[in-house]
Amino acid sequence: MSLGGLFALLCIEIDGCSGDRRARYGALIAAAYGLGLFLAGVSWVYVSLSVFGGMPAAVAGLATVLFCLVLAVFPALAGALFVGFAVVGWWRRGLLFASLWMLAECLRAWAFTGFPWLAAGYSQTPPSPLAGYAALLGVHGVSFVSALLGTLIFEVGRRCLSTEPCSTRGWLHRFPALPLLAGAAILVTGDRLRDLRWTEVAGEPLSVALLQGNVAQEMKWRPERFFDSLRTYYRLAQEHPAQLTVLPETALPAFLDQVPAEYLDALQKLALRQHGDLLLGIAVADGKQYFNAAVSLGASGQQHYSKVHLVPFGEFVPPGFAWFMAMANIPMSNFTAGSPGQPPLRLAGQRVGVNICYEDVFGEEIIAALPAATLLINISNVAWFGDSLAPAQHLQIARMRALETGRMMLRATNTGMTAIVDVDGRVLSSLPPFTRGALVGEVRGHTGATPYVRWGHWPVIVCAVLLIALLGRRRAVLRKQVLVQRETK
Template sequence: MLGAAGVLAFAPVGWFAVNWLSLGGLFALLQAETGTARRVRRGALVAAAYGFGLFVAGVSWVYVSLSVFGGMPALLAGLATVLFCAVLALFPALAGALFVRLATPGWFRRALLFASLWTLAEWSRGWAFTGFPWLAAGYSQATPSPLAGYAPLLGVFGVSWSSALLGGLIFEVVRRWLSTEACSIRGWLRWCPALPLLATAVVLGGGALLHEVRWTQATGEPLSVALLQGNVAQDIKWRPERFFDSLRTYHRLAAENPARLTVLPETALPAFLDQVPGEYLDALQQLALRQNGDLLLGIAVADSRQYYNAALSLGAGGQQHYSKRHLVPFGEFVPAGFAWFMAMANIPMSDFTAGSPGQPPLRLAGQNVAVNICYEDAFGEEIIAALPAATLLVNLSNVAWFGDSLAPAQHLQIAQMRSLETGRMMLRATNTGMTAIVDIDGRVLSALPPFTRGALVGEVRGYSGATPYVRWGNWPVMVLAALLIAFTSSRQTMVPRA
């Protein structure tokens, strides 16, 4: 129940303080398992139950993609979703087991240990088996949370660490406040909640002050942009008879909304590049040249026997392209040994080749644009590979696979964190939502309503410079977490386990 309730901290609800209370509740449950008889297995089960509740409630949209749009039988899709969430729950389970095993006396030491183990578990989940960092605690703390100020310094996992630490501190404040020993003056002096309350204020105040720091500077002239949202339903998108409807939709939106940079969503044109009429591409190029600008569209590209999920630019900057480098397992490539699983689903374009990891930013409309496609923006260290050279971030997505679920809003919140980490604006063009412009401080400046057809027109700036996270990535917070684990467990007394 604590894990499921924790989903309320994430978009679209966005009650960010719930994450502190939810993790504080988990901290309390794990505290109860420590003592003279270390119940490591119970600690693992408690944390696994928390994680399972979090993921079942928060990523249930996996079922939608497999069953509703993937054509998989409902029972099998439900089983696959449950198993997926169970595997994800192994990471918090390991953190819980280690906490019970390593915890030593001292409320602050335990809070630091809990936060560090939780952070390392989330980081591990972000790269193991190609990675699934969705619902990392730090994402719930994107703007307007005061903890968002830590993002440019330590990245999303540093924000996770501060949120988990707050959970432990809040538990300690409540525990001391309600303690029966505090009924006497002597007991109150011993159990006074002032110290954990002060530590809580320091964590919150530090984040709020850092949020006022500007790590990057605007560069170049303001740039007019048009982000197109075609709102083509996933269940009809790939039908041959709908092909020319899609072409007409995006041509009309681009023609009616001139801008120096026009962005179409991921696989906006439902075909391979060589299947699109040449005169249509010429027409898009002419639309871009009206403003002496560029148009960026998502399309699949075939190269010999290899296929890429790509973004192609047309316009003043000439033809440039970016190929998606971090593919979605089962959605864009078939992991070894799982061909039988994919045979029970009907997922088009599910056998792509990953693009090169060293692709430079595209030069579009006078800016160096770091392009990322779909859930690539969930991987902060991959995004910063194009920085500080890139002055603008652009994401092309198609989350129509997940229908009217939590996924589109959660994905936008992830984009907010990337802007905070990098000090760059993020432009998101999606098929069905959420198409949005995100400022460098993580605020969503404007967004189109989901499941509507239209263009989001606005003015943005490129930014230069580098935040500490751009320079160092995740390593500082990982090293800090490892050192804190070693420090907070160093006084452990060996005791027999039950």
């Protein structure tokens, strides 16, 4: 695991340097790790700015690098503190590293509206045994466990490769059994936790049709293609009847009041023939404000959800950055945020927690609709990122949300990845990306609450802070003892 490699490099720095240089070099090592991670993992930012946003390639490239440099500050902070503390003992170092790494991720998920993308915990979706910790601890807790396991793997390797005689430090310091057993315990416990079911099935099976129009982003907002989009989604809904039909984010490139009334009536009739509902992603205007919204039509009456957590630069312009947005051509890039605490929508006999695109990255916001919601739906348009890592990464994030909440997650996207995710994080079915079609299947609602739904991330955050405080106190006591011994001599 790469975090184990980072831990190894930082431990070398602890043992090889002293004083202020040690913390500074620790920050540089962790920053280099973070920069590489983000340049590779969020390279799709360049695609959205340059290829689809129309920004000059050099400016888009510079903006992407600067963005990654800012993100690298968070691992740099963790690296500096870890090396600066310089605790003694493999298990103390492991706990300190995992705690600092997790807290740095939490800080990144909060600062400047938050960017929790590429949290280490997302790498542990099924079949990883660590996925079992998600319902207990959330993605950041899984990051903690993942980082701790990485340190144990390094310690096992270090002991196996050590040429130091056993007599110099003692048998326990050389034999790899202790970190090996600790690592095995973490894996076995996680695997057993995967078998637990924290929620219960509610209601009868529900037929769903998730529509993927595959409308190219560069064509979507052209006025002459408007009626093509209307025909595409009408035909898909007509040919794939279901109790719940879901269209992706901004499926129709217009405001709701600009869509012909007879077209909306036709969609409603398609929903009513199954005695069900249709959920449509579309922009909704209210005076001078407009919202990125999901609107339902059908047997349950018209309801709507307005996106709460907007994307900086993509959906709203941060103060002082109007000049930057002037270089990009991003339609509807100044939405108004919806009200927090919107209740789940009542659709096809289920209470549906709707989230739009980027919102499902924030687990603590998703659980705001729980335990009332029995089903989760994410509608997205990731066509902005082309054939990049973003669609697959977004699906992996949705899988983590299903694990954390004990709810099925349905994803309807414009170009991919449209999928049905089970409560255990497995992808039950999906559509190939960049194809036009409908994903049809049966899903079940669930009731109840996982520990994560009840308490969120706070238990792991508090425990990590307490661990750091205890380790810091012990370090201070040891330093005081060393100073006393020096004075007595």
